Amino acid sequence: MIELLPDISIKLDHILSGLPQLMPELVLAATFLSSIGSGLFVDHRWRHGTFTITLAGIILAGTFSVLQLVAPTASGALFGTMSIDDFGRYIRILTGAISLLFVLFVHGNSEFKAHPKKTADLYSILIAVQIGLNLMGMATSWLMVFVAVEMVSIGSYLMVGYLAREPLQAEASMKYVLFGSVCSAVMLYGLSFLYGFTGNLDFTSPEHIQGLIDTGPLLVGAVLLFVFAGLGFKLSFVPFHFWTPDVYQGAPTPVTAFLSTVPKIAGIALLARILYAWPADSYAYQHLHTLILLSAVATMLLGNLAALAQTNIKRMMAYSSIGHTGFLMMAVLAYSTGEYTILLFYLTVYGLMNMGVFMLADYIEARTGAVDVEGYRGLGKVLPLACICFVVLLVSLTGLPPTAGFVAKILVFSAVFNQWQHTGEIGMIVLLIVGALTTVVSLFYYFKVPLNAFLRKRERASEIAALPSSIVGVALLITTAVLLLGIFPGWLIGLF
Helix, strand or coil: CHHHHHHHHHHHHHHHHHHHHHHHHHHHHHHHHHHHHHHHHCCCCCCCHHHHHHHHHHHHHHHHHHHHHHCCCCEEECCCCEEECHHHHHHHHHHHHHHHHHHHHHHCCHHHHHCCCCCHHHHHHHHHHHHHHHHHHHECEHHHHHHHHHHHHHHHHHHHCCCCCCHHHHHHHHHHHHHHHHHHHHHHHHHHHHHHHHCCCECCCHHHHHHHHHCCHHHHHHHHHHHHHHHHHHHCCCCCCCCHHHHHHHCCHHHHHHHCCHHHHHHHHHHHHHHCCCCCCCHHHHHHHHHHHHHHHHHHHHHHHHHCCCCEHHHHHHHHHHHHHHHHHHHHHHCECCECHHHHHHHHHHHHHHHHHHHHHHHHHHHHCCCEHHHHCCHHHHCHHHHHHHHHHHHHHHCCCCCHHHHHHHHHHHHHHHHHHHHCCHHHHHHHHHHHHHHHHHHHHHCHHHHHHHHCCCCCCCCCCCCCCHHHHHHHHHHHHHHHHHHCCHHHHCCC
């Protein structure tokens, strides 16, 4: 025991020296504990107590993340299981910003206000999920990857079933848990093989890379497919997308907005970090590159074509989200180490657009009861501000000027085209063609909303007042940001 004391002392010193780099996560951990205490002892006296603590904690954690961007060099923490570089810090800021929008969304949601559970526990779950998202964006160890993915997954299961009162909601939660558990088990099985092949869990280390090189290509390909299943669950790309439409439709709208946005941002960042940690001429890189390329093509096609047949707004946006996942994967293939501007720009714009659309869909449903496209008939005259913002965000999701979505897609297309010029890879051309075609296809189902809202009349005239709403106010700010970033994209690009 005495012989181990020096080793324990060295490890403690290492942990303590890395704590300043983990200040955002420490702040979130303190916020998590405070929110639980507030839910138990404060909310019955001051009903906004947990909301205020959660809001303050996310803002404070984001402030520390911004301050860390001035750090001169990248550094690791927790024995090299994470790389706290600029890319990871930007992802941390982005996930924090979207989580902040989620808190505001929940606070203004009538369904959560009316439910006996209230929102205190949901805020605590959110903070735990955000810690997992931060770890996903910075992980360089398979062990940390699995821990982070499970933190996000377990919290997401609880979010989906938080308000379960109807069979559809209970079914959505059950499907999510069962499918997620299977994918996690398959991923863990694949990680055990990776450790057996390399004797190392750090996927950026030379020993790990050499171990993969020394392993047969067929074995590496099969094992990466297992790991791909776990990441596919969080990103909901084909063929791991089956749970998405039912879960998105059955979950509370704020939760649907969150699940379709933030886990994808962190998951895409993790996927990019894994892919570009390996040499381009290695079997591991080539197998993973091929898996991403094939899945991106299939995901864009299936997501957008399936969305054409949907009439339920949330279900249509679920398939739209699947289609955008394919586009995000295309952005990963266009990304290269140290040149993450385009990827971060697209992730930021996608996060804003998606959250704004679901906020407006929730507001319109609360005011009119409309859940299907047909229910939007004539609402352009009744709820003009909400419908105009809705249409602008859908135009941005399509990728039309003068919105930020147009700029984001142009940047990705340009980067993929440059990759094809340098490598001559036929897969890049396939991505460009499929991306362009599915962008055109998306116009047809997105156009259903303005078609009904502004060009068709309501069959039954009803008195619907456009009451002031904090959700519409936030959505208006998001819409304004999307338009401004479409006209002045340099404002955001210059920050990266």
